[in-house]
Amino acid sequence: xxxxxxxxxxxxxxxxxxxALRCDPISGHVSLFWxxxxxxxxxxxxxxxxxxxxxxxxxxxSDRFFAERPEGSVSTLKIQRTQQEDxxxxxxxxxxxxxxxxxxxxxxxxxRLTVV
Amino acid sequence: xxxxxxxNSMESNEEEPVHLPCNHSTISGTDYIHWYRQLPSQxxxxxxxxxxxxxxNRMASLAIAEDRKSSTLILHRATLRDxxxxxxxxxxxxxxxxxxxxxxxxxxKLSVIP
Numbered sequence: 176x177x178x179x180x181x182x183x184x185x186x187x188x189x190x191x192x193x194x195a196l197r198c199d200p201i202s203g204h205v206s207l208f209w210x211x212x213x214x215x216x217x218x219x220x221x222x223x224x225x226x227x228x229x230x231x232x233x234x235x236x237s238d239r240f241f242a243e244r245p246e247g248s249v250s251t252l253k254i255q256r257t258q259q260e261d262x263x264x265x266x267x268x269x270x271x272x273x274x275x276x277x278x279x280x281x282x283x284x285x286x287r288l289t290v291v
Numbered sequence: 292x293x294x295x296x297x298x299n300s301m302e303s304n305e306e307e308p309v310h311l312p313c314n315h316s317t318i319s320g321t322d323y324i325h326w327y328r329q330l331p332s333q334x335x336x337x338x339x340x341x342x343x344x345x346x347x348n349r350m351a352s353l354a355i356a357e358d359r360k361s362s363t364l365i366l367h368r369a370t371l372r373d374x375x376x377x378x379x380x381x382x383x384x385x386x387x388x389x390x391x392x393x394x395x396x397x398x399x400k401l402s403v404i405p
Contacts, residue, residue, distance in 0.1 A: 217376075220392045220393065220394070231388060231391075231392075256321070266334045268334070269314075279327075279340070280393065282335045282336065284332070284334050284372055285334050
């Protein structure tokens with residue numbers, strides 16, 4: 176597709192339930208990022224992939240959060256045993272490359288997760 | 292990491308120019324200045340970036356102070372569709388994590404009055 180696609184758009188989970196959020200980046204984009212955005216705040220970095228390799232997972236808030244990109248394209252962010260503090264919008268972004276020659280990242284519209 | 296300071300909110304009349312300021316007094320020589328905006332219920336959208344010289348593209352212009360300690364995003368003619376939160380972000384291409392991580396602050400919420 177022309178942009179970054181995320182699904183589902185909205186997810187309501189009961190506390191303790193596991194959830195999986197999907198990101199389809201722009202075809203051919205090497206770099207993929209996940210961000211978390213709490214209400215009224217700017218997005219915060221979670222993790223970064225270059226192709227299938229997860230090069231930085233320093234922003235993942237706990238070991239309940241796990242991300243994968245097994246074939247270097249689609250990525251899944253999994254949250255186990257969801258807690259109320261996990262309620263946020265989860266944003267995925269992709270880029271043809273990173274570093275000095277990377278200009279803008281293309282973000283998806285996000286998945287709004289509500290834990291009840 | 293170098294930090295940025297932006298006003299919490301600004302208002303503009305439709306069809307008038309808007310100047311969104313950003314202070315970054317601790318900017319390093321390898322920090323690029325990036326601007327993103329986020330419309331309601333959307334992900335952030337890249338607007339423009341620059342290093343030292345002023346930059347123009349179809350969306351906006353970026354004016355960078357000579358000492359690089361501040362910059363201004365200029366929307367030449369605000370429309371209702373420009374109502375969004377605007378983020379000024381520094382990216383240090385010489386830093387490992389800084390070269391790819393975007394550190395968003397709270398940004399400036401721009402309201403456009405019809």
